[in-house]
Amino acid sequence: MTESESKSEALLAEAMKVFPGGVGSSARGIRAGWDPYPPFIAQGTGSHITDVDGNEYVDYLMGLGPLLLGHRPPEVTAAVVDAIQRFGTVFGLPYELEAEAARKVVDAVPSVDMVRFANSGSEAVGTAVRLARAVTGRKLIVRFEGHYHGWLDTVYWSNHPDPAVAGPPERPITVPAGKGLLPEVADSLVVLTWNDPESFTAVMDQIGDQVAAVITEPAVLNTGCILPEPGWLELLRAKTTEHGALLIFDEVITGFRFARGGGQEFFGVMPDITTMAKGLGGGFPVAAIGGTRAVMEAIGDGRYSHSGTYNSNVIQTAAVSATMDLLTPDRYVTARAIGTRLMDGITSLLKEKGVTGHVVGLGTVFQVWMGTDEPIRNWRDAARLADEELFTRWWRAMMARGVLFHPAQFENLFVSMAHTDADVDRTLEAAEGALASL
Ligand SMILES: Cc1ncc(COP(=O)(O)O)c(C=O)c1O
Incomplete structure (x- = not known):
């Protein structure tokens, strides 16, 4: 491994020799948008995840959905x-x-x-x-x-x-x-x-x-x-x-x-x-x-x-x-409130920074539709209106600021019952910088 190479990059190269694409499911590979390489994960706890290079993220990928109670409840x-x-x-x-x-x-x-x-x-x-x-x-x-x-x-x-x-x-x-x-x-x-x-x-x-x-x-x-x-x-x-x-x-x-x-x-x-x-x-x-x-x-x-x-x-x-x-009713109320605060915060920041886009979701899962204010009702609308290239730039800017979610516009962000108001604060601070950089 050269000094400039990350551990994730080196592990991916090794894995590719025996594991098609270097990953266990196609949604995790370079071809799915994890470009230039997906972070290899060291561990997840609650709403946070750490990669083998020591980067710590607020996690909204959440295993692509199953971690409704956070990592390792x-x-x-x-x-x-x-x-x-x-x-x-x-x-x-x-x-x-x-x-x-x-x-x-x-x-x-x-x-x-x-x-x-x-x-x-x-x-x-x-x-x-x-x-x-x-x-x-x-x-x-x-x-x-x-x-x-x-x-x-x-x-x-x-x-x-x-x-x-x-x-x-x-x-x-x-x-x-x-x-x-x-x-x-x-x-x-x-x-x-x-x-x-x-x-x-x-x-x-x-x-x-x-x-x-x-x-x-x-x-x-x-x-x-x-x-x-x-x-x-x-x-x-x-x-x-x-x-x-x-x-x-x-x-x-x-x-x-x-x-x-x-x-x-x-x-x-x-x-x-x-x-x-x-x-x-x-x-x-x-x-x-x-x-x-x-x-x-x-x-x-x-x-x-x-x-x-x-x-x-x-x-x-x-x-x-x-x-x-x-899965008690009070946990749903809290998680939805936290997710809604995050959605509203990103909506305000999009406006404030002059980035065209809108947020759709129901608190515990949502997506930022980049490049359009028009309503998206189905796949044809999404294919016509969403700006995937702008989404990729937003994703990169958020990753660089310690917020993890899937790189594809057509995936989404999962808010779990382990996420906190402190996570939302940190995410909105990252979003402010990320949207300004777009
Ligand atoms: C709506 C829906 N149905 C079925 C599946 C397939 O589930 P699995 O990946 O556990 O096979 C998925 C996976 O993301 C899904 O989102």
């Missing part, structure tokens, strides 16, 4: 360690704690009567989609551009398609999100534009009787932060019910984040199936699929086999049980 860590020491990790048989964890999730999430645990959000979505087909006997899944539902072949289409090749917004073409997807899978998907009642109504009225499910994030956190317009989620609910299709809320990010009961509680619209992951286990890897009794009974009565060696293992259920106990 002591109560959750203790519960997991204790459960492993007392009884084990996996049994291939049921045990008492898993039903206790399930009961707590069912109590928290209003539309969910029954739940099964899984290992990742992608897996939960894969289960949800196939379960919807099993229950309805129909083929088509309606999904929206700009949403990300994980990497399984069934849904890994039209996440962020190039508008030049994606067809008209009122009837987009289904575009693979990468190589290796079978073209025939496209025939099982109908891709539409979010927050666009006309095209959704027209398509449902035409082919709604062939639709197994409509899948949506209740708020789009995979294209910056986009909120549902008044009546939009209600329309999705009404039209799916009218045509005998199921409504799937992919609450992998929104679950437990806006409110204990997730986006469905916050927006007051109830789906048939809910997928959950980030926020569910205090940073431990766990996901869940939940639904109404009528839908989930298809698993219980054997019409649908939901299996998995690691489903519902002790690490997951101990983490879920302890996390649910910590």
Whole structure:
């Protein structure tokens, strides 16, 4: 290592020899925007993270969402360690704690009567989609551009398609999100534009009787932060019910984040199936699929086999049980207030420093849309209006001032229950310098 080289840079070069891109998930690599190299992390505590070069940051990446309680919440860590020491990790048989964890999730999430645990959000979505087909006997899944539902072949289409090749917004073409997807899978998907009642109504009225499910994030956190317009989620609910299709809320990010009961509680619209992951286990890897009794009974009565060696293992259920106990209403009030103060502070600073941009979010998750004051309602708006180059400069300027978040305009900033007013003060001071430098 030369003196000018950072430890992170040297570690990345070493890792690249054996690890594609030098990172364990593509969102962490240089190609995802961590240019010239991602910081290698030494440790995270609460709302702060330190890299191997000794840089300490206020963390708003927060593991890309799961750290709703901050890094290493002591109560959750203790519960997991204790459960492993007392009884084990996996049994291939049921045990008492898993039903206790399930009961707590069912109590928290209003539309969910029954739940099964899984290992990742992608897996939960894969289960949800196939379960919807099993229950309805129909083929088509309606999904929206700009949403990300994980990497399984069934849904890994039209996440962020190039508008030049994606067809008209009122009837987009289904575009693979990468190589290796079978073209025939496209025939099982109908891709539409979010927050666009006309095209959704027209398509449902035409082919709604062939639709197994409509899948949506209740708020789009995979294209910056986009909120549902008044009546939009209600329309999705009404039209799916009218045509005998199921409504799937992919609450992998929104679950437990806006409110204990997730986006469905916050927006007051109830789906048939809910997928959950980030926020569910205090940073431990766990996901869940939940639904109404009528839908989930298809698993219980054997019409649908939901299996998995690691489903519902002790690490997951101990983490879920302890996390649910910590997600108290007062913690939501505090975290939302802290996040809202940060959002408002950045909004004022954008104006003060004459930088065009606006902030959208709900306190505990938000994004700064750079280069535009126009409202962003869906992927097409985001692709047309957001200034990704300006965002990159803002990100660099904030990193240099000790504030960490994802370099991509279409990701977002996560505020956890461990963030404090002192973190907001420090972040706003950094933002003042960063925006002045733009
Ligand atoms: C809404 C949504 N669904 C599904 C997934 C996939 O979850 P995982 O990365 O745990 O497979 C993600 C991941 O970011 C997500 O944001």
